[in-house]
Amino acid sequence: MNSSSFLDTNEKLLKASLSESTDFKTSDLLVGERRIRLFYMDSMIDPAIIQEHVIRPLLSHSFAGIREAVTVLDYGETVLISEAATALVEGKTVVQIEGQARLYLLKTALDKERSINIPVNERVLRGSNQALIENLQTNLNLMRKLIATPDLVVKTYKLGRQSNTNVAVLSMHSIADKDMLSEFEKRIGNIDLDYVEAPGFLQELIQDRKFSLFPRMLVTERPDRVRANLMDGKIAVLTEGSPDCLIFPVSFWAFFQSPEDYQLGWLLGSALRFLRILCFIFAIGLPGAYVALVTFDPRILPFEIALTLQSSMQYIAMPPIFEAIFMLITLDILREATIRLPSPIGQTIGVVGGIVLGTVVVQSNLISNMMVIVVAFTAVASFIIPSYEMSAAARYLAYPVIWLSFMFGLIGLEISFLLLITHLARINTMGIPYFFNGFSDSILDTVIRGPIRKLKKRPK
Structure with missing residues (x-):
């Protein structure tokens, strides 16, 4: 709908477009012989900007046009009520001169944002400490x-x-x-x-x-x-x-890279990156390997280790698979609880809950000592992965791996990793294979972090 040359008519049309919102306001100015009306949302505008860059210039240049008088950089014009209503909810002020149908859109939004802070989820010891914000x-x-x-x-x-x-x-x-x-x-x-x-x-x-x-x-x-x-x-x-x-x-390898890798020497950077990939494998397969060994194949282990496992499981009535699943679920619950609660309380719950639960389940012979160690190491291994999404995928993939290992032993563990590699090889990201560049000329910046002097080619 086109705007009218009458101020009151446009006010009614804009108010109807905004569903009678009570924060829709108007102000009238008498500039020379012209009557000018300002339409705005008082919850969205900065009064200081309107006073300094709209009202004062208009009063000082009574014979100039709106464009020549105001000192607002973001300026627009329209004759459509719908465009004016959209501009209002974006924090703009709509200005109209009585007798003219043209509406002037001036950006006077109140910008409230937090300051640029350090990264919360991707902290590094060496490198930039700037993080993106919501603006x-x-x-x-x-x-x-x-x-x-x-x-x-x-x-x-x-x-x-x-x-x-x-x-x-x-x-x-x-x-x-x-x-x-x-x-x-x-x-x-x-x-x-x-x-x-x-x-x-x-x-x-x-x-x-x-x-x-x-x-x-x-x-x-x-x-x-x-x-x-x-x-x-x-x-x-x-x-x-x-x-x-x-x-x-x-590609798959990008989720194990950290900006810190390029701030350290290439040998140390490569070692850290390889450690992350190794921990990814541990996070998925270690509980399953433990279940397979204690259920089917304890003779594979050295005799002293087998005796230690036997002694730790002597009075445990719960099967190893239920031990592993119970402890992993408990760990996920503790992790979610520490995230959702306020920081001081969350840290306390995480530490106290972990110690109390770990001690109680062992002393009550519900869980073996070795299972607590395996699950704790699995959790730490998953936390070392820089990407939250990849870390979560590793944690939840541990459950089907545990089940297959319980059903078929070490063969089930091998089948799990075979299915996992097959699945990863079939994934595409916007048409690019997930394992792209992993085993080609660009391997110098995937599994390892090669010397800077060798990193002269971009991925094809």
Whole structure:
């Protein structure tokens, strides 16, 4: 619907478009012989900006036009009531001169955001201590400062018919794969929802629909990690209201890389990366290996170790499989409880709960000492993985591995890993194989972190 030249008529139309919201306000100014009305949402605007950059300039330049008088950078014009209503909920002030149907849209939003802080989920001893925040413009400012080149391309989208979630896609024009960008734009154009909660919704809606526990997009809160992946030709997605960035396409090996690897010597960086991959294997297979050994094949172990296992399980009535599952579920419950509770209480519950439960279940002969050690080591091994999504996948994959190991012994454990490798080999991330570059010329930056002087080629 087009706007009217009458101020009262437009006020009624805008109020109806905003469903009679009570924070919709108007103010009238008499500038010379002209009557000017300001429409705004008082919950969204900054009164100081309106006073300094709109009202005072208008009163000082009574014969100038709106565009020439105001000192607001973000300026627009429209004759549509729907566009004006959308501008109001975005924090803009709509200005109209009596007798004219044209509406002037001036950005006067009140910006409240937390300051740039240190990363919470991806801390490192060496490297940058900046983290992304919930404000999209601040995040784009960080990335522009880190990559000060015109080659960095930023494209913005609005997703969600009702939520109008702002999404920014970052890529390096001369490096990024144009076919990959086209495929992404196609997939993002097919999103047709009222509400898009990013980046979680985007992760599910954009990636391939093949069922898998393994993440196919890298989620990070570190600007330096985003920069490193952009320089490799990957694509980054930032969203309004989220401090996380989606990066794709990524391979399996990207989830074991840390920015700290490149701040240390290449030998130490390679050792740490290989340790993470080894701990990933332990997190999945160690409880299953323990169950298989004590259930079927204790003779494989050295005699002294077998005696130790036998003595620790002598008075335990619960079968090993139920021991392992019970302890893993208990550990997951403790972990979730420490996350959901306030920090001081959560840390106390985690420590006290772990000690009390561990002591009680052993003294009551419900769980063997060795099982407590195995599950504790499994938990620590999963926490060393830098990616939360990959760490969670490792923890939950331990359950089917335990079951197959209980059914078939060490053969079940071997079958589990065979099925796991087969599944990983079949996964694609935006058309790129999940194990891509793992065993090719680019192995210098996958399983290990090669010397910087050797890392001269980007992934093909």
